[in-house]
Amino acid sequence: MAGHSKFKNIMHRKGAQDKKRSNLFSKLSREITVAAKMGMPDPDMNPRLRLAVNAAKAQSMPKDNIQRAIDKASGGDDENYEEVRYEGYGPGGVALIVEALTDNRNRTATNVRTAFSKNGGNLGSEGSVSHGFERLGLIEYPASAGDEEKVLEAAIEAGADDVESSDEGHTIWTAADDLHAVASALEGSLGEAENVKLAWKPNLTVDMDEGAASTLLKLVDALDDDDDVQTVWGNYEISDEIMAKLEG
Structure with missing residues (x-):
């Protein structure tokens, strides 16, 4: 168990997501509908749906919206989304993994390729960068959940593999198959998490200078703005100083 290492900027800044609340709700709804279609429409009987609902609640998505997304799965709508993963390189040789849910692979592939080519990147083939990442379960709690010792103890008890704590909050890592069980156990001891999802964690990270970070x-x-893109993961680190300049 590690308690001090940091995991920052791997999933894009939360602030950017907050500014796009309606877009974010649309993406969360799509994930809920897909999860409900793939299994039971009851979160207690469907681990993926439970994770999707928890993620929506963490973003303060209204209960009515959540229920509508679940109902849509059993309502006989003819929208069929499939999961697609794109891999490529961004400025400075950064490796990026883009997860999407789409009903039109050609449209999504074109949009993702365009975003890469217009912003200093290159889209690669499947598997071109994912070998440098681990597929793990990610659970995030705010600093208010407790001090480092309390969260570490709860995480060990719940069966987590690793904990990273900072002034900003706590990041808890699990094996991908254990995510649902660990998240449920932690909910009992620490309350509802801020974020629960499957993640791509890089084995090594790349420090970005200001120019490369800006691009x-x-x-x-550009990827986040695409309706089909669910999550963008990368192996980059941007210092607080550079981030402050870019957001200033």
């Missing part, structure tokens, strides 16, 4: 964030924003 990279434009690329990530």
Whole structure:
């Protein structure tokens, strides 16, 4: 168990997501509908749906919206989304993994390729960068959940593999197959998490200078703006100083 290492900027800045609340709700709804279609429409009987609902609640998505997304799965609508993963390189050689849910692979592939090419990146083939990442379960709690010792103890008890704590909050890692069980156990001891999802964690990270970071964030924003893109993961680190300059 590690308690001090940091995991920052791997998933794009939360602030950017907050500014796009309606877009974010649309993406969360799509994930809920897909999860409900793939299994039971009851979160207690469907681990993926439970994770999707928890993620929506963490973003303060209204209960009515959540229920509508679940109902849509059993309502006989003819929208069929499939999961697609794109891999490529951004400015400075940064490796990026883009997860999408789409009903039109050609449209999504074109949009993702365009975002890469217009913002200093190159789309690669499947498997071109994912070998440098681990597929893990990610659970995030705010600093208010407790001090480092309390969260570490709860995480060990719940069966987590690793904990990273900072002034900003706590990041808890699990094996991908254990995510649902660990998240449920932690909910009992620490309350509802801020974020629960499957993640791509890089084995090594790349420190970005200001110029490369600026272009990279434009690329990530362009990808985030696409309705089909669910999450963008990368192996980049941007210092607080550079981030403050770019957001200033």
